Amino acid sequence: MTTETEESIQGNALDELKRKLDESEELGNKLIEKGHRLTEAGQFMVDIARTTRDAVHVYRPVRNIEFLIDGLDIHISQAGVALAHLDDVDLPSFDSTGGTVAYTISAAFNPLEVQSIVPEEDWAEARNRTSRVQEVASRMASKDGVIELMRSLGLDMAPQGRKSPLELFETANKAFENPVPGSNPATSLIPMRESIRASIEFLLKERPIQEKASNERDKILSIGRQLKRDSIPSETIESLAHQWEDILSKLSSAKQQDICREEWQFLLHQSILFLKSLLAAIDPYKLRSRLKYDPPISRRITSR
Numbered sequence: 001m002t003t004e005t006e007e008s009i010q011g012n013a014l015d016e017l018k019r020k021l022d023e024s025e026e027l028g029n030k031l032i033e034k035g036h037r038l039t040e041a042g043q044f045m046v047d048i049a050r051t052t053r054d055a056v057h058v059y060r061p062v063r064n065i066e067f068l069i070d071g072l073d074i075h076i077s078q079a080g081v082a083l084a085h086l087d088d089v090d091l092p093s094f095d096s097t098g099g100t101v102a103y104t105i106s107a108a109f110n111p112l113e114v115q116s117i118v119p120e121e122d123w124a125e126a127r128n129r130t131s132r133v134q135e136v137a138s139r140m141a142s143k144d145g146v147i148e149l150m151r152s153l154g155l156d157m158a159p160q161g162r163k164s165p166l167e168l169f170e171t172a173n174k175a176f177e178n179p180v181p182g183s184n185p186a187t188s189l190i191p192m193r194e195s196i197r198a199s200i201e202f203l204l205k206e207r208p209i210q211e212k213a214s215n216e217r218d219k220i221l222s223i224g225r226q227l228k229r230d231s232i233p234s235e236t237i238e239s240l241a242h243q244w245e246d247i248l249s250k251l252s253s254a255k256q257q258d259i260c261r262e263e264w265q266f267l268l269h270q271s272i273l274f275l276k277s278l279l280a281a282i283d284p285y286k287l288r289s290r291l292k293y294d295p296p297i298s299r300r301i302t303s304r
Helices: 004-056 065-086 091-108 111-116 120-140 143-153 165-177 186-205 216-227 234-252 261-280
Strands: none
Touching: 004 065, 091 120, 091 234, 091 261, 111 120, 111 261, 120 261, 143 165, 143 186, 143 261, 165 186, 165 261, 186 216, 186 234, 186 261, 216 234, 234 261
16 A cells, blocks of 8 residues: 555656646647748748749740849748758657657556556546557657668668568568468567667667677667767666666567567557667767768768
């Protein structure tokens, strides 16, 4: 039975969680508003250019052409300034920190654990609400996004006779999407585990300084110290180290467990979230192999 002190601590933690959720929603709405305005401005530029270009083929105005050229020149200049500022935003960092949040939230609000946490009369409502949390969190578990990241880092390559991390990742997803009747989820989850392991081993070799990393947690911390983007806080790397220990344990025990398809999907999404967060946190220009060829001025990329 929880004591009053424990209940007070839990209450304070929940209050802080609610404040952070409110703050996250407020900032998210501001990003959406700015995004909408930029989308509208960009779409106007595309549409007006296309329609005017089409019209010029059959109709050549006799007035205001000079003013139009001057106006377009100024508008193009302003668009260039806007894009330059957007390029300063390190979008992969949002993918990394967002992925770690999605992983933690989906783990904390797992519909499969509802019956062990809430009273029986609240099971249906709790399962419904936690399922909606999973739906939103799973948006960050973009298989295509991970494939793109893996290719950009060279994880689509493998020594002769071995499978690349990307090939193992695709095998894991295909086994879930097209299961053989009666197949064991391990046919998907074990390749996923090995894909992540191979990715981590690749990143360890790509560290400029080959420092000792004696356990799984230390491996992630070492990778983060040497290869993370400058915009990624050290707390995100700490979170990734914890998540790797968590998901590795779950994936490793999958072979011995009889799990339902819903739990299979949950573990697969958790794995994708972790891998996406880890890879998005990596600065490609800090990789040992890239440092040999890329000048320091190219260190920061701001794409995708």
